Amino acid sequence: MAHLTYLAVLAGCLLGAVWLEPVLRVGVLRQWRRLLLTLVPVVLVFGGWDVAAIAAHHWSYDRAQTTGVLLPGRLPLEELLFFVVIPVCAILGFEAVRKRLRR
Amino acid sequence: MTYTVAVVLGATGALLLDLVVLRTRLVLGRVFWVTYPIVLAGQLLANGILTGRRIVRYDPHAILGLWVDYAPVEDLAFGFALVLTTLAIWVRLGRATPPPSAPPPR
Numbered sequence: 001m002a003h004l005t006y007l008a009v010l011a012g013c014l015l016g017a018v019w020l021e022p023v024l025r026v027g028v029l030r031q032w033r034r035l036l037l038t039l040v041p042v043v044l045v046f047g048g049w050d051v052a053a054i055a056a057h058h059w060s061y062d063r064a065q066t067t068g069v070l071l072p073g074r075l076p077l078e079e080l081l082f083f084v085v086i087p088v089c090a091i092l093g094f095e096a097v098r099k100r101l102r103r
Numbered sequence: 104m105t106y107t108v109a110v111v112l113g114a115t116g117a118l119l120l121d122l123v124v125l126r127t128r129l130v131l132g133r134v135f136w137v138t139y140p141i142v143l144a145g146q147l148l149a150n151g152i153l154t155g156r157r158i159v160r161y162d163p164h165a166i167l168g169l170w171v172d173y174a175p176v177e178d179l180a181f182g183f184a185l186v187l188t189t190l191a192i193w194v195r196l197g198r199a200t201p202p203p204s205a206p207p208p209r
Contacts, residue, residue: 006158013149038193046185049113058106058165065158086182087189090142094190097138 005065006078010085017089026095028088035091043083050079106165110180117184121191129190139186146182150174 021029028035051073053059061076069077121129129135153159154173161175169176 005156006153009149009152009158013145016145034193034196037196038189041192042185042189045188049109053106053109056104056165057162058109059159059161062156062158062160065156083185086146086185089145090138090186090189091193093141094134094138094193097141098134101134101137 002065003067006061006076007067007081010078010081013089014085017092020092020096024096024099026092026099028092028095035088038091039084039087042087043080046083047075047080050083051075106161106175106177107167110177110184113184114180114187117187117191121187125191125195127191127194129187129194135187135190138190139183142186143179143182146179147172150178150182154178 018029020026054074061079066076066078071077071080118130121127122131151172151174154161154175166175166177171179
């Protein structure tokens with residue numbers, strides 16, 4: 001199970017924020033096209049940074065605590081998901097704050 | 104280039120994107136600065152697990168060596184760049200095509 005550790009952290013992040021969609025009706029996931037258009041450049045830029053940092057040995061990942069699925073550039077699958085999950089959480093939080101401040 | 108240099112460039116790039124390129128000016132407004140500490144708390148928790156359990160490991164030569172719980176201080180700037188870039192693009196796209204139920208951002 002240890003190889004699912006990183007995935008579990010990502011699932012925890014998502015669970016911590018995704019409730020804002022139904023409970024506060026922030027309407028982020030509902031705007032899936034806008035969300036997708038936001039995520040594509042973010043994934044490309046930060047995924048590219050990650051690939052460059054892995055190549056430059058700035059950081060590395062523990063094979064025992066990740067699935068071991070490597071994408072082009074030796075990018076762990078979890079890192080790609082990280083650049084989807086964290087932006088989605090940030091947008092959900094941002095829209096929730098915006099909604100509360102407007103009231 | 105070290106992670107330190109890369110992250111200074113990354114955070115500067117995100118600020119330029121917000122202030123000059125997309126002109127979303129989120130860092131000059133209230134919503135971003137209310138949101139950011141919440142996101143930061145989540146980051147400290149999640150990144151604390153990722154770095155504390157050594158799922159991610161850093162080359163000591165690529166960083167300053169200042170640590171915020173188990174993570175290099177550079178990770179804070181990386182998170183800032185990631186979040187600001189994301190929100191600036193999201194808000195800019197919202198201006199381009201405002202959904203019927205949501206008024207345009209401030």
